[in-house]
Amino acid sequence: MKAVVTVMLKAGVLDPQGKAIGQALQGLGFEGLGEVRAGKVIELEIAGSDKPTVQAQAEEMARKxxxxxVIESFKVEVA
Amino acid sequence: MKAVVTVMLKAGVLDPQGKAIGQALQGLGFEGLGEVRAGKVIELEIAGSDKPTVQAQAEEMARKxxxxxVIESFKVEVA
Structure with a gap:
């Protein structure tokens, strides 16, 4: 099954990458932009057909x- | 509204970051891992209440x- 782990900086943690993206977008003329936050996404192909098991495995991979x-939070979606 | 842009390498494009993550996970003892692909996610706060407009703006930001x-594809989700 495919598990998608999305990792974002926790709220309150300074995100210079997101800030740089926001400024670059404004420089290109985009208006009405509020906060921009950048994170990463990891798609994992995990053997197994039991959704809760795969979800638990992916969560363990994310934690480890x-x-x-300390500074990031994650969410796991299994499809 | 919040738009989430997910950017992944296109299928067929070599993904050394994903490969490194996969090998690190195997090194930690995780089994049954297939392909691992890494991408990025950008959360944008965009002014406006019309979902299709915000979606179109976010898609233009992604393209520009x-x-x-050339090597990446993206998808936009507006919540």
Whole structure:
């Protein structure tokens, strides 16, 4: 099954990448832009057909490697 | 409204970051892993209440700045 892990900086953590993107978009003439936050997404192909098991595996991978739990939070979607 | 732009490398484009993540996960003892692909996600706060308009704006931002259309594809979700 395919698990998609989305990792974002926690609210309150400074996001210079997101800020740079926001400024670049404004420089291109885009208006009405509020906060911009950047994160990463990891698509994992995991063997198994039981959705809760695959979800749990992906969450463990996120906690152990994909996300830095000090400054980042993650969510897992299994499709 | 909040628009979420997800940018992934197109199928067939080599993804060394995804490969490195996959190998690191295997090194940590995770089994049953197939392909791993890494991408980025950008959350944009865009002024406006008309969903199709915000969607179109976010797609233009993605085409002009957020994604490299030569090697990347993107999808936009407006919530």
């Amino acid at each position: 490697l994909l996300a830095n739990m | 700045l957020l994604a490299n259309m």
